[in-house]
Structure formats: C-alpha cells, structure tokens
Amino acid sequence: MLLQETVHPLAETAARFVWWLPTLPLIGFVINGLLSLQAATKLGPADPSADADHAHAGHGAHAHDAHDAHAHDAHAHDAHDAHPPRHRYAAITSIIGPGVLIASFVLALAMFFAMRGVEADAPFVSRLFSWMPVGDFKLDAALQLDALSMVMVLVITGIGSLIHVFSVGYMQDDPGYPRYFAYLNLFVFFMLLLVLGANYVVTFVGWEGVGLCSYLLIGFWFSEQANADAGKKAFVVNRIGDFGFMVAMFLLFAHLGTLDYTAIAANAGTLEPGGAVVTAICLFLFIGCTGKSAQIPLFTWLPDAMAGPTPVSALIHAATMVTAGVFLIARSSVLFSLAPVASLTVALVGGLTAIFAASIGLKQWDIKKVLAYSTVSQLGYMFIGVGVGAYTAGVFHLVTHAFFKALLFLGSGSVIFAMHRAYHATHNHGDDAQDMRNMGGLKAMMPVTWTLLWIATLAIAGVPPFSGFFSKDEILSAAYSRAHESTLADASLLGMSGSTVLYLVWILGLASALITAIYMTRMMLYTFHGPNRTDEKSRPHLAEAPWVMTGPLVVLGVLSLFGGWLNLPEVITHMVPLGPAETLEHWLEPVVGEATARVSGGAAHVAVSTEQMLIAGAIVIAIAGIAIAKARLKPEALLTKDASEPSRGFERILERKWYVDEIYDALVVRPIHALSRSVLWKGVDVGLIDTLGANGSAAVTRFAGWIGSQLQTGRVGTYAWLLVIGAVVVLRAFTAGN
Amino acid sequence: MLVESLTLSAALFTIGVIGVLTRRNAIIVFMCVELMLNAVNLSFVALSKLYGATGQVFVIFVMTVAAAEAAVGLAIIIAIFRHKKSVNLQDINLLRG
Numbered sequence: 138m139l140l141q142e143t144v145h146p147l148a149e150t151a152a153r154f155v156w157w158l159p160t161l162p163l164i165g166f167v168i169n170g171l172l173s174l175q176a177a178t179k180l181g182p183a184d185p186s187a188d189a190d191h192a193h194a195g196h197g198a199h200a201h202d203a204h205d206a207h208a209h210d211a212h213a214h215d216a217h218d219a220h221p222p223r224h225r226y227a228a229i230t231s232i233i234g235p236g237v238l239i240a241s242f243v244l245a246l247a248m249f250f251a252m253r254g255v256e257a258d259a260p261f262v263s264r265l266f267s268w269m270p271v272g273d274f275k276l277d278a279a280l281q282l283d284a285l286s287m288v289m290v291l292v293i294t295g296i297g298s299l300i301h302v303f304s305v306g307y308m309q310d311d312p313g314y315p316r317y318f319a320y321l322n323l324f325v326f327f328m329l330l331l332v333l334g335a336n337y338v339v340t341f342v343g344w345e346g347v348g349l350c351s352y353l354l355i356g357f358w359f360s361e362q363a364n365a366d367a368g369k370k371a372f373v374v375n376r377i378g379d380f381g382f383m384v385a386m387f388l389l390f391a392h393l394g395t396l397d398y399t400a401i402a403a404n405a406g407t408l409e410p411g412g413a414v415v416t417a418i419c420l421f422l423f424i425g426c427t428g429k430s431a432q433i434p435l436f437t438w439l440p441d442a443m444a445g446p447t448p449v450s451a452l453i454h455a456a457t458m459v460t461a462g463v464f465l466i467a468r469s470s471v472l473f474s475l476a477p478v479a480s481l482t483v484a485l486v487g488g489l490t491a492i493f494a495a496s497i498g499l500k501q502w503d504i505k506k507v508l509a510y511s512t513v514s515q516l517g518y519m520f521i522g523v524g525v526g527a528y529t530a531g532v533f534h535l536v537t538h539a540f541f542k543a544l545l546f547l548g549s550g551s552v553i554f555a556m557h558r559a560y561h562a563t564h565n566h567g568d569d570a571q572d573m574r575n576m577g578g579l580k581a582m583m584p585v586t587w588t589l590l591w592i593a594t595l596a597i598a599g600v601p602p603f604s605g606f607f608s609k610d611e612i613l614s615a616a617y618s619r620a621h622e623s624t625l626a627d628a629s630l631l632g633m634s635g636s637t638v639l640y641l642v643w644i645l646g647l648a649s650a651l652i653t654a655i656y657m658t659r660m661m662l663y664t665f666h667g668p669n670r671t672d673e674k675s676r677p678h679l680a681e682a683p684w685v686m687t688g689p690l691v692v693l694g695v696l697s698l699f700g701g702w703l704n705l706p707e708v709i710t711h712m713v714p715l716g717p718a719e720t721l722e723h724w725l726e727p728v729v730g731e732a733t734a735r736v737s738g739g740a741a742h743v744a745v746s747t748e749q750m751l752i753a754g755a756i757v758i759a760i761a762g763i764a765i766a767k768a769r770l771k772p773e774a775l776l777t778k779d780a781s782e783p784s785r786g787f788e789r790i791l792e793r794k795w796y797v798d799e800i801y802d803a804l805v806v807r808p809i810h811a812l813s814r815s816v817l818w819k820g821v822d823v824g825l826i827d828t829l830g831a832n833g834s835a836a837v838t839r840f841a842g843w844i845g846s847q848l849q850t851g852r853v854g855t856y857a858w859l860l861v862i863g864a865v866v867v868l869r870a871f872t873a874g875n
Numbered sequence: 876m877l878v879e880s881l882t883l884s885a886a887l888f889t890i891g892v893i894g895v896l897t898r899r900n901a902i903i904v905f906m907c908v909e910l911m912l913n914a915v916n917l918s919f920v921a922l923s924k925l926y927g928a929t930g931q932v933f934v935i936f937v938m939t940v941a942a943a944e945a946a947v948g949l950a951i952i953i954a955i956f957r958h959k960k961s962v963n964l965q966d967i968n969l970l971r972g
Contacts, residue, residue, distance in 0.1 A: 851968035857895055 147261040147282065150251035151244065155263050155280050158241055158248075158290060159329040165237035165322035172226040173315040224314040234318030235301035238325060242294035249287055258727045260286075260399060262335045269338075273394070281335035281398060285728040288532060288721075289332035289464055292539050296456045297325050299689035303547050304448040306686035307554060317357060317446065324350035328457050332464060337386050337396040340465070344382065344429065347458045348375045354453060355445040367444035374438040378428015385421035388414065398468065405471045411478070411628065419472055419479030423486075426462030431513050432490045432520060437798055439513055443505040447550030450505060455512045455546050456539035463516070463535050466523040470732035473523070477628035480524050480736070481638050484616065485630065487520025488645035493795070495652035499659070500784065500791035503571045504549045507660045511597065512542060514649055518612055521646055525639060526625060526736025527615030528729035529704070529722045534608035536721075537700040541596040541605055544693035548590040551682040551690065552576065552664060555583060559671065559678035568672065573660065574778045578669035582679040585687045587665045589694040594661050596697045598654035599759040602715075604700030606759070609650060611706060614751045616643040618743040623736055647758060654762020659770055667772035708748045880921035887914035901952050901962040905945075912941050 147153075224230070260283035269276040282290075301321060308317050324347060331343025348371075356368030390396055392414050393404050408415045426432065431439035442454045453459070466473055466483065473480050494513035501507045515538050522531030556570035568575050580587045596603035599610065619625050620639030628635040669676055681687065704721035784792050793799075887910055894907030916934045923930035956962050 853964050853967065854896065854899075861892060861896060 145259065145261045146255040146257050147251060150255070151247040152251055152261050152282050153263065154244060155248065155261075155282050155333065156265055157244055158294070158333065159280075159326045161237045161241045161244070162322040162325040162329065165233050166319050166326060168233050169230055169315045169319035169322060172230060173313070173319055176225055176315065223309060224312060226315050227309070230315040230318050231305045234315075234322060235298060235305060237322060238294060238298040238301045241325070241329075242291075242298045245287075245290045245294045248282065249291060252282075252284070252287055260335075260728075262399065264335075274390070276336060276338055276396065278339060279335035279397075280333040280339070282333065283728055284725050285464070285467060285532065286332045288536065288725070290329060292536055293325060293328050293332065293457050296539050296543050296693075297328075297452060299692055300448050300452040300456075300543060300547065303451075303550070303686050303689040304446075306683050307448055307550055308446060311446075313357065317354075320350055320353045320357070321449070321452070324354065324453060324458070328461075331461055335398060337389065337398075340468070341382060341386065344425075344461060345379065347453070347461065348372065348379070348429070351375075351442065351453050351458055354449040355442045357445055357449070364444040367438075367441040371438040371442050374435050375428045378425045378435055381421045381424025381428070385418050385425065388418045388421065392418075402471045405475060408472075408475060410475045415472055416476040416479050419469070419476040420482060422465060422469055422472075423462075423479060423483055426465055426483075426520070427486065428462075429465075430459050430462030430516050430520070432462070432486050432517065433493060436490060436494065436513050437801060440506055440509040440794070443503070443509050447505065447546060447553060450509070451543045451546030451550065454509070455542040459512065459516055460519065460535045460539070463519040463523055463531050466520075467528045467532050467729060470523070470526075470528045470729045474526060474624075474732035474735040477625045477635060477736075478630055480526060480625055481628060481630040481635055482524075484521050484524025484625075484642045485638055487517040487522075487524050488642035488649075489517070490514065491517030491521065491649040492645045492652065493517075495649040495656065496791055497794045498656040499652060500788055501656075502573055502778070502792075503569075504552065504573050504576075504660065504664060505546075505571055507573075507656060508542070508545050508549060511545075511653065511657065514653060515542065515597070517649070518609060518646065521616055521642055522612040525612075525616045525619040525642070526623065526733055527612060527619070528733055529725050530608065530611040530615050532725060532729075533704045533721050534605075534612055536703060537596070537604035537608040537697070540693055540696040540700045541593040541603075544589060544593040544690060544697050545597070547686070547690055547693065548586050548593065551586045551686055552579060552583065554682050554686070555579070555679050556671070558680070559675040562678040563672075563674040565672060565675055568675075572778065573663035574776065574781070575670055576664045577667045577671075577775055578665070579679065580665040581669075583665075583681045585681055586690065589687075589690045590665070591661060592694045593697050594657045596700075598657055598763060599650055599755055600763075601756060602698075602701060604697050604703075606755070607701035607704060607706065610752055610755045611704065613643060613646050613650070613755060614706075614743070614748055616646060617747075617751060619737065621743055622738065624738055625736060647754070650755065651758050651762045654759050655766045658763045658766035662766065662770045663775055667775040670775070670777045706748075706752075708745055708752065711745075877921055877924065881918060884914045884917040884921065887911075887917065899963050899965055901955070901964055901967075904964065905948055905952065908948075909941060909945070912937060 260281050262279050262281050264277045264279040266278050267275065268278040301318070304317065304321065308314055311317060327343045327346025327350060329343070331340050331347060334340035334343060352368045352372040355371050356365045359365045359368070386396060389401065392408065393401055395401060395404070405415075428435045439454060439459065443450055445454075473483070491514045494510045494517065498507050498510035498514065501510060515534070519531045519534050519538070522528070522534055553570055556576065560566070560568060560570055592603065596605035599606045601607075616639055620636050620643060623635075623639075626634070626636040626639060630638050633641075669679075671679060702716055702720075705715055705718045707718045709715065710718040783789075790796070891907045891909075891911035891914060894910065895904050898904050898907065916937055919930035919934045919937075952962055955967060959966055
C-alpha cells in the first residue's frame, strides 16, 4: 500500500505548508486572547472598560450595535470629533488580528498558483499525525487540498481579510476589542479546518468549532439578555443539525468502514445506487446542513444571529459559515449523486426556503433583518444548485454570494455606524439606528456606501453583468435542464415524479428571484433615497465612515461586479466575447465532475435557444422586480414608523415572519418545557432520583448506623458479657477440631 | 493430684466470671477479677509439675501485676465513689455514645 503511493506533484510546492493556513489564525487567536485576558485582569485608568460612561451602554432595542459609539465621552456634544479612549491593546490587536488573515490569504494565493501550475487530478492530502488508530479503523488528522477546498480557502481568507480590516474601523471603540479579534481569528481557524479536512471527522471538528465561535460572537455583547439568548438559540438549533451529521458519519463508517473523502470516493460504487443506505446517509447529512446553513425547518436562528456585531454577520452569517452546508454537499457529491431522492429533497427544501425567506424579507424594517432573510433565501438557491446535481453552480453562487452579501452587510454596517454616531452625538437614545424607517436620503451623506450597495443590490437581484446574475442563472437553468432530463427526473419524491419536483423548484426559484429584486430595491429606497427621516438634530452628524471601512467595501464592490467572470456560461460567451467560459466548471471538474455527469446522464444542457429564453426571462424578472418596488415605493410613501399605519392582513403575517417562531415555541419549546417540568423534574429527578437514590440510600445508612449504635450501652456489664461470649466462641472455634 | 488442682482452678475461675458478670457492686466485681487471676495462678503452679518452673515464675509476675492493678483499680473506684456517691456499675455509663 505504502509502496504504491507516488509523490503527489503538489508535495514539492507551497502546498506542503497547507497546515500553516489554519495555524496562522490560531496564533492570532492565542495572542489576541491573551491580550484580552491580560486587559481584563488588570484594569488600567486608560482602559475603556473601566470607564463609567459604559454604565449607560444598553438602552434602546438595538443598543448592541451602539457600543462603538458609546465609548465617546458622554458630555462632549461634538463627540464624533473628539478622540474616544481606545482599548489599551488596540494598536497591537489591529496589526495581529487582520495581519494573520492576510498572511494566510497570501499563502493561499501561493498554493493556488502552485495548483494551477501542476496537473493533478487526485487531491493532495497532507497527513499531520495519526489521530485515532482503533483496530481496523484508522483516522488521521489530515488536511486535503483540492480544487474545491482551494476555492473555499480563497473565499474564507480573502473575504475574511477584508472583513477583519473593516472591523478595525467598526469596532474601534469597543471595550472588548482584542476579545473580538480573538474570536474572529478562532472562527477562521475552525472554518479552514472545516474546508480543509481530509475526512468527515476533521470537518466535523471544524463544523462544531465554527458553531462555537458563532455562539461566542452572536453573544459578543452578552450583557444584554436578548443577545445572549440569540447566541444560545443558534447553538441549540445547530445542535439538532449536528445530530444528523453524526448519524450520517456512523452510517458511513458502518457501511464503508472509512471516513476519508478519498476512500469514500473510491468505494462509493459499492453502495447500491438509490438504495436505502446511501439515501439515509445523504438525508442525515442534509439535516446537518439545514442546521448550519439555516434551511427549513432549522432557519430560525439566523435572523436572530444578527444580534452580533455587523462584520460578524458579514463573515460568519453570510459569507462563510452558513455556506458550510453547501460545501458539505459538494464535498459529498459522490454520495448525493447516488441518492436521487435525497438530492430531490435538498433541491425542494432549498426552493421552499428561498421563497419563504424572501417573502419575509419583504416586510422587515431592521436593515440587518432584511439581509438575514435574504441570506437564508440565497442559501436556498445554493441548495437548489447542489440538489439538482449542478455542484459547480452551487459553489459558484456560494462564491458570488460571499462577495455581494459581505458587501451588503458591511455596507449596512457602515450605515448603522453612521446612524449610531449621529444619534450618540445628539443623545438620541429613543430611535432605532437599524430601522430603515429612520433613514432615507443617505445617498447625499454617504455616496461611497450608496454606490457600492447599489452594485451589490443589482448583483443579488440578478441584473447582468453583475456577479449574481451569472450564478443565479446557472442554478435556474440547471434546475430546468435537470427537470427535462436527468437521473433525478426519473426518480420520485413523495409520490411526485422527479421531473415535477424539479419544475416546481425552478418556478420557486424564479418567483424568489422576483421577490429578491423587490425587497432589495425596497431596502435601498428606504435607506438611501427619498427625504431623510432622521430627526433634525441628528441629521448634520450623518457622515461617511472612515476609509479603513470603505476600503474593503470598494474591493468587495469590484468583486461583486466582476465575480461572474469566474464562470461565464458558454451560451453568453458565444454571443458576446467576454472571456473564457466555464472557468470554475473546469477548475472543479476533478472533484465534482464525475458526480455531475452521473446526475445529468450526459445531457448537460438544454437546447441553446431554450437557454437563451431562460436567460432573457431571468433578466426580465430582475428588472421587473426593481421596477415594481420603485413604482410602489414613491418617495412620499416612505414614512417613519410613527407616521405609517400598522400593517394588516397578509402584510402583517409577513412582518411577523409567518409566526414561525411562535409556532415552534408552541409545538416544540413549550412541550419540552412542560415535559421537563412535570416528568423529568418533578417525576424523575424529585421522585425517583431524590427519593430513592439520594434520600433513600441515606435512610438505609442511617438505619444501619442506628442498629450499631444500640450496641454501645456504656455499661461495663454489657461489655463484659460480650467479652465472655466472644471468648467462648473463640475457644469453641479453636477446639472444634478436637 | 493434677486433675483435682485443675478442677479447683476451673471452679474458681467460673465463680469469678459469674461474679464479674452478675454483680453490680464494683468492689465485688473487682474481687471476682482477683479470684480469676488466682485461679489461673493455681493452674500455672499445678502444671509446672509437668512443664518445669516457667509456670511458677509466671505466677510471681501475675501476683506483681495483680498488686499494681489492685492499687490502680481501687483508686479508680474511690474516685468514682467521690464523684457519684455510688459504686454501682449500673450508674457508671459515661462511655455511652
């Protein structure tokens, strides 16, 4: 076995340092964490956290985002001009936090160019050490570098670097500055472990680790109950999904005897195609994905996760962690291509989630909540992609979404930052800085953010030539062509033929594309257009964020604009010579090519004319969505909360998010509470364990002790009697033999 | 002769044991203990005819220890009497837990 192993062509290149990719952020975590602990144990006079001004941090519904602004001197009215006290270690953290990420990104780039230089179909596996050698079962702590993990690593470290730099500005006055960067670095470490793992277990370690960091960062401002609760909710809901992931691993091990990706890809042929085993494995994996990637029915944690700092929402809850589910399915594409029923389920759940979340996004007022539901909806798109067996399309949308959604979140962060500064300067603590009804007309004050957010909006709405158009169109045309002819179309799900399911998914995708265009335009109109609705006093304080924040936005803007060039469809390059077609498709060919071909059955594309029709339809839908929103939301229709009437009927249902949280509360949370209280607490704990176990054994011991105590009378006579009796017994015993 | 001596010794020892077990008065219990000691002494002396003088030497030891024990024991009884105005063993139960 060992003798047959030839040296991988990448082993001589930068790729042999692959373990440095996650190690660098880990070093950053250790340093920043130690600085944070050091500052926490020894408060200095210059330390913002020792500052009494922070006692008033925490009023208003969304004061969590206010901390940056609250660090200002409360008595200075022109506070935004004064230099607020920064954290003692702010300078060193500002270098190390983003620094390790940029170093990681540079290393990843070196690996990328090394990979382009060599022809290698087999993934490069770097074994660090033997982790769990148990009998026949051998598990290595190993990292796997192939086309798919390379794409993910570039997205994570690249977007991650930009968001780290943005955070330097956004979090500048926060008393927990090094702690924030410590968590953020730790997150990147686990995320890289997730995508680089060479087997399911290493991936699972990363999977759990990013969940932990997500929890820590959602509850970053934990002194407020709502934030701590949101973190807890994310953690608990994710745990339900993790159960699915673990069962899938157990099943894989039971039936294939290995958890290595390469070995599974080689042995997957031994599983019966479409059989119960592979279907069960894939469905359990998908349960894991619904938790991490916020799909129906486990999506409710993601909107609440907006309680964290806005850059965290951009990095974890939009660009990277939540796409882990899509990555996992692409990584397991060999298995999913063997399980049409599971794939159809993935596509259907993705389609339903896409339209469901998009419909909620129509009536949200919190700018971050709009983006949160938009993320859930776009993740649904990615699942349509990987569900219909167009794994490249799913990963492509993952990448472009990382570009434009990170831009949208950071842009909204920039807006919130400006709003908070303005409100803080005028001591306005009554108005919500994240409510779009309090914004409006920001175009004049924040031209850079305005321009870049429009780019992102056009990208997500699917207007050519922005990146989202290409990726979304590829997913939709894949769904349509697979419905036409594929192994999925021949299968059936819930009594419907696969073809019907896929046409349904395609229609759901088209409908949510329309809704996406509407709610994104609505968000832009409310935020940047029409008259300004901020109060008179605060208005002059509204201003563009510093360059350390707008700089990353510009880079993301360029990526959102040109991200589509990663994978231009052939049908377009034939008409307009934009550049090489299907670059990403060729790049990912070694990883997902076989699985894609198995699903599509060779018929990769529908007729060119049909494809042109589909593209034209997508463009019309995107533009129609924007036009509808513009027509319905005239400048005079944009009102503050007090001025507008409360919503009624269906609008109210959307505003209250289809009452999903309330339904879950009634169906799951309350029954569990009741069960825990009446049966587990009063019955099992108090009744069984306390009465029989704890108090019962105590009573038995006390009774035995009482019997013993009765022997001790204190009378010499009794003892003499016992002595004599004992002597006689001993004598008798000694003489018994005679 | 040996048989008679040992029989007497056993009888004296039994009387002593019964006295220790049944009597309430500390002085009488004490006398009974002395009786048991002397019963043992008698056995030693009688058996020395068979096993040599070692038994006779032991008797001297026992008598010495008995004298010392008598002194200590009587002193304790007097101390108890001063404290409780009684030498009845039923009244002495300070060891009760």
